[in-house]
Amino acid sequence: MIDEGLLDKLIEENKIKQSFKLDEINRELQEKWDDDKYYFDVKESEKIFKYISLLKNDKGTSRKFTILRFQFEIIAEILCVKKRKDNLRRFREAHINVGRKNSKSFLVGIIMSYLYFHQKNIFGALFIITGNTTKQASELFNTFKAFVNSNKALQRRCKITDSKKEIIRKDNNNKLIVLSNDGGGADSYSVYSFACDEIHEYRSDEIYGKLKTGSGQWDEPLAITLTTASSGEDPNNLEMQLYTASKSIEEGKGNDETFYYKIYEADKDCKIDDVAQWFKANPALGLFRKVDDIINLCRRVELMPLQENMFRRMFLNLHVATDHIKNAINMDLWEEAIEDIKIEDFKGYKCWGGLDLSSNKDITAFVLVFYKEETDKYYIFPFLFTAKDTVVEREQKENNPYSDWIRKGDLIAHDGKYIRFNDMLDKMIKLKEDYDIERIGFDRFGSPTILNVLENEFDVEPLGQGTATMTMFINSFENLLIDGRLVIAKNDLFTFMAKNCVAVYNEQLDCKYSKKKSKFKIDGIIAMLMALGLAVDECDIEYYNPLEALDKLDWD
Structure with missing residues (x-):
């Protein structure tokens, strides 16, 4: 049974948790990342925060962004942790694994557009967005485009061609394009930054491999993968590969200092009506329009095994075996x-x-x-x-x-x-x-x-x-x-x-x-x-x- 009183309490706590002051979060991130090899660049973080404040939203009821703590933390950690020896970014790849509808596209839009407009000493750099479908990739493209159109200074510097899903920066020839995820022709690109969306649906890891290989000529390339959990049954599934790599690093079994990951997931065998588990996979919970809708959805899916497994994968971000489900009818x-x-x-x-x-x-x-x-x-x-x-x-x-x-x-x-x-x-x-x-x-x-x-x-x-x-x-x-x-x-x-x-x-x-x-x-x-x-x-x-x-x- 859903404890609505506890849910209300946790929502209020999460609202407080997701608010932040820039100087305080910068101090915390400095303490977390500063060591002999790396440092957290506070000035870069301040610059990113200012950039976000100048953009306007393309969704919701407010045109002004209210960025949540978990969002800014991910953005800042990817872009602001740098090597002391040459001041180049530490991370070359970022894997973000979180429940459905936690604004993953917003994160990518901010990261890629910031690099597109503010990364120094890159000319003719190629930025690529891929998705399991053209529609999926187009949503990321539209988020990027909305950021450009929300700011006149950015708008003046860009030529947007909707029919080609292409944005070209006029002053340095940086280009953003959309590709299908079948990998065809991807090995011909010299890509600076790319984002692969909903990788749990990809039939193969071909395009991911080709785009990573094609980024070798750049000093600070960045690959971003976004996803919700796959079934967990196929070890060759791209989501499962990166999830396993992330967990190996987390458990101290592997080490790749250029690989950044953030995974939000509920406990494996949790009950779906355990509201405390909801927040583990959904850091933005409580910022949705209607939490009542989630309560109603949970109550419905408890009655049907197929829908319960969907809820576990998409909302609780759990790997759920889907080869077959017995007793499929209630x-x-x-x-x-x-x-x-x-x-x-x-x-x-x-x-x-x-x-x-x-x-x-x-x-x-x-x-x-x-x-x-x-x-x-x-x-x-x-x-x-x-x-x-x-x-x-x-x-x-x-x-x-x-x-x-x-x-x-x-x-x-x-x-x-x-x-x-x-x-x-x-x-x-x-x-x-x-x-x-x-x-x-x-x-x-x-x-x-x-x-x-x-x-x-x-x-x-x-x-x-x-x-x-x-x-x-x-x-x-x-x-x-x-x-x-x-x-x-x-x-x-x-x-x-x-x-x-x-x-x-x-x-x-x-x-x-x-x-x-x-x-x-x-x-x-x-x-x-x-x-x-x-x-x-x-x-x-x-x-x-x-x-x-x-x-x-x-x-x-």
């Missing part, structure tokens, strides 16, 4: 949604179908989903088919009660050793005669012959069954289930399928229910997701995405 909520409803009571209401074909010896599923505007609920009716002549054999082999499911009407058995599509089609056509079936979802990679037959009888919507399609459908299903807006017709086999769902998802947190990893057939659940996805789309119900909900928790 069965307490599923059981609460089951009612003894009769399809005959739904004549005159629109419905949508999902058809998932199995091998001809297993279970094939056709599911109808009705929507009632007066209750604002969706009503789910499964029709599950199998071959009668293999039932006894499969019962003995799998130890599942097929005969009992058939006897109760939960499973429709047709004569023969194989499921005959025409028998199932007859049932579907009979349902079409009695009910208003708007559209049917069918696997776009399914049999072309069957697709042609279906299209003669129904309006068929070819749908993918990969993560690109299923993420949206699963998000809607989970949130309708949480909100009590699903009513599921009683069917023990359908419930057995739900219990056996195993989910998989990728580094982008796109997910699907896996037929391969689930112990039992889940064709009914896949058919339900397709039908429900069509119904939600048709009824103009907004898709809920917990990751997007977290992203919308913006700054004041």
Whole structure:
């Protein structure tokens, strides 16, 4: 249970913690970094602080920046710790690893723009921004551009070309550009400073390696990597490589005096409603517009394993294994949604179908989903088919009660050793005669012959069954289930399928229910997701995405 009283107290403490006086923080950083080899350059720090004060914000409710202590500390430590022997910067690389929505792009914008305009003795220097997508990299570019446009003196010195995502400084030919992260052509650049954003999503470390190699001609190059936690499963993932390197240095197992890191993460096995842990991964917590939104999000994600893992990775910045998640559906909520409803009571209401074909010896599923505007609920009716002549054999082999499911009407058995599509089609056509079936979802990679037959009888919507399609459908299903807006017709086999769902998802947190990893057939659940996805789309119900909900928790 979330302790809201403690949360309020911690928020007030964090607001005090994140405020600072320049002379005090400079003294603290001097004490931290000054030794025989290095020193903290107070004058540089003062110059950076003044530079920030001249810029204006491009987001939030205030045009004036209120820089937080943790932000200024990171910026100053990267740029102001210098070598005594030659006054060059100590750090050549900075790795910032923190929960989502802690203003990482602001940090990069300040650091790179400060170097772009204030680094002495560089001419024709190249600054590069990369992201997992062009849109992602463009957000960093837009932050940099906003800083330039907020100050007339900077604006006069620059030529901005939005179409190319390029900024050129007229007086010394410094250039900022945006690149994709596939690494193509990156080895041709002699880069002074680069930033790789959300590196946990990168498919390889190729561009990172090429850009680092290309910075060798400069005396004070700077590589910046920004990220939230990856799944932690792939040691070759760039985030995992740099996280491991950071932890090795922290534990005294390695030493690279040019490498700077700052990692904010909750304790590995913490409870997600432990508000004290929230601050470990989110130094800016309490500066969000609505902390209530985070409370509500936490309460929702506790109910669904997929959403809980998203919360752990994106908000608590924890490495969460995502190869597969068993018991992916909250069965307490599923059981609460089951009612003894009769399809005959739904004549005159629109419905949508999902058809998932199995091998001809297993279970094939056709599911109808009705929507009632007066209750604002969706009503789910499964029709599950199998071959009668293999039932006894499969019962003995799998130890599942097929005969009992058939006897109760939960499973429709047709004569023969194989499921005959025409028998199932007859049932579907009979349902079409009695009910208003708007559209049917069918696997776009399914049999072309069957697709042609279906299209003669129904309006068929070819749908993918990969993560690109299923993420949206699963998000809607989970949130309708949480909100009590699903009513599921009683069917023990359908419930057995739900219990056996195993989910998989990728580094982008796109997910699907896996037929391969689930112990039992889940064709009914896949058919339900397709039908429900069509119904939600048709009824103009907004898709809920917990990751997007977290992203919308913006700054004041």
